[in-house]
Amino acid sequence: MKKLFVMAAMLLSVVGSMAQEGKQMVLVEKFVNKSSANDAVANTLQQSIVSGLVGTKRLDVVDAATMVDLPTVKNDLLVYLNENGIGWMVEGILNSVSSAKKSMTISGKTSYYYEGNVNYTLTLINTESGFTVISETLTDSSTGDSETEAITAAANDAKKRMERFVQNNFKVEATIKALDEVDAKKGVKTCYVSIGSDMGVEKGQIFEVFAQIQVAGENVDRKIGEVKVLEVVSGTMSRCSTKDGGPAIKNAFENQQKITVRSRAKKDVLGGFGGLIKL
Structure with missing residues (x-):
């Protein structure tokens, strides 16, 4: 119990300093290994996601x-995390691994190598509501000089999916x-918008622009254009160009309408996700 209180105090201290940056906190739970591989593969996959x-x-x-004495009952864990400022939890399951020569x-000249595959499921849970936001089963592949090397490389490749995962599932306000x-x-x-490199914004990112209007007494977001990041000026500021909807954006801004800018997910062979930014 003493260890639990000490850990809670440490978490609260960390949360206090992190909240100043406006970043959301997420716990990556220890991955479950349901495959025929040893736990080292599941651990490698977890570290890749982190x-x-x-x-x-x-x-x-x-x-x-890296933590000890966390509650072992899921509902208790979610309550504990939420009370300590961690709003999200990622669960992972290593479903299967395979390899082929x-x-x-x-x-x-003929040379030989191994192809390794890892199949896994990621689930994102909101700790306040307990609701599952998304659950996706994915497969990553890579090659190596041995079965172990190929499978390990495939597990390490999982990190490449996280940019899209974050873009789609975590909101950032500016x-x-x-x-x-x-x-x-x-x-x-x-x-100029008040968000920059501190929140992972990069040159070339495209955002859809929405203005809030009232329809039958309810607030509704209506798309009015798109903007593109020209330059990340600092950790907290970026300069954007208007791709579409310049007059509508000007009108909404001058009329002090609430403007929301949602990032448009980039599509690639790994699959895509998207995010949200408010102006």
């Missing part, structure tokens, strides 16, 4: 593998710091 989440710079990540012939270039006819050409 590394990928940290690498987005959008979240503060707590690795359950392959050959490749170049200029008449404000317009200033309109930059404004044209009488074309409307807003560029503007």
Whole structure:
């Protein structure tokens, strides 16, 4: 019990400092191994997910593998995490692993290698409500000189999915710091927003712009355009250009309407996710 109280105090201290940065906190639970592989593969997969989440710079990540005396009953764990400022929990299951010996012939010379595959399920849970936000089963593949090397490499590749995972499932809020270039006819050409590298924003990111309007007494978001990050000015500010909807964005801003900008997920072979930013 003493250890639990000490850990809670440490978590509260960490949460207090992290809240200043505006980042959400997520616990990555110890992965369950349901495959025929040894636990080392599940541990490698878990560490890959942790590394990928940290690498987005959008979240503060707590690795359950480094903690002791957490509640073992799931409902108790969710309550405990929520009370200590950790709003999200990621559960992982290593479902299966497989490997196959392959050959490749170049200029008449044949060489051999192994292809490894890991199949796993990630589940994101809101600790306050206990609801599952998303549960996805995924497969990553890679190659190596041995079965072990190929499977380990495949598990390590899981980190590449985390950028899309975060973009789609975690909300980030910001404000317009200033309109930059404004044209009488074309409307807003560029503007500054109060979010930058501290939250993982990168040059080239595209966001859909929504303005809040009232319909039958209810607030409804209506898409009015798109903006693209031209330059990440600092940890807390970026300069954006308007791709579409310059006049509508200008009108909404001047009329002090609530403007929401939602990131548009990039599609790739790993699959995509998306996110939310409010201006």
